[in-house]
Amino acid sequence: MSWGLMANQAWDFPADSLGYITGFAAELNEPLWxxxxxxxxxxxxxxxxxxxxxxxxxxxxxxELERRFAVATHPVALRLLTYLNQxxxxxxxxxxxxxxxxxEFSATRxxxxxxxxxxxxxxxxxxxxxxxxxxx
Numbered sequence: 001m002s003w004g005l006m007a008n009q010a011w012d013f014p015a016d017s018l019g020y021i022t023g024f025a026a027e028l029n030e031p032l033w034x035x036x037x038x039x040x041x042x043x044x045x046x047x048x049x050x051x052x053x054x055x056x057x058x059x060x061x062x063x064e065l066e067r068r069f070a071v072a073t074h075p076v077a078l079r080l081l082t083y084l085n086q087x088x089x090x091x092x093x094x095x096x097x098x099x100x101x102x103x104e105f106s107a108t109r110x111x112x113x114x115x116x117x118x119x120x121x122x123x124x125x126x127x128x129x130x131x132x133x134x135x136x
Contacts, residue, residue: 010118010136011083014040014060017047023060034066042087052087057111060085074124081118081136086111 003009014021023040042058044050052058062083069076094108118136125131 004134008081008118008120008134008136010116010134011062011081012085012114012116013062013083014042014085014087015047016043016049016051018049021060022051032068034064034068036062036064036066038062042085044088046089054088054111058087060087071123076124077120077122079118079120081120083116085114087114088112089114 007013014023021040021043023038025036025038027037028035038061040060040062041055042052042060044052044058060083062081064079064081066077066079068078088109089112090106090108091110091112095104116136118134120132120134122132123130
C-alpha cells in the first residue's frame, strides 16, 4: 500500500531505516482546532541507522494546524502541514549538471535545507463512510 494512506507524502520525515528517530513533539488540542509541532534529530545518511550528532546543523521541524467543523452534521477535518529539514544532503542538480566531473552525488553533500507544504481534507459522507484527499 502507499505511504500516502498513512501520512502526507509531501512530508519528508526524519527517520532511520527502521522508521524511528529521536525528537520532541507537542500538541495543543482545542474543541475546534489543534496545533502540532515537532523537532527531530536527523539520520547521518538517508534511511541509515546512525544519527547525525550535529544537533544544531542537522534537524527536522514540522508544524501542523488542524481545523474541525461540520457540513450538514457530517464532520470535516482540514489540516495544513509544513516542514523544514536541514541535514547533510547532496544536490542532484549539482551532481548531474557539473561539467567538470562525472555525476557523483556524494561529492555534493553539504548542510542544506529542504521544505514542503501539505494539505489534507477528510469528510464524512454517511455514518461509517467518508472520503479524504491529500495534496503536497
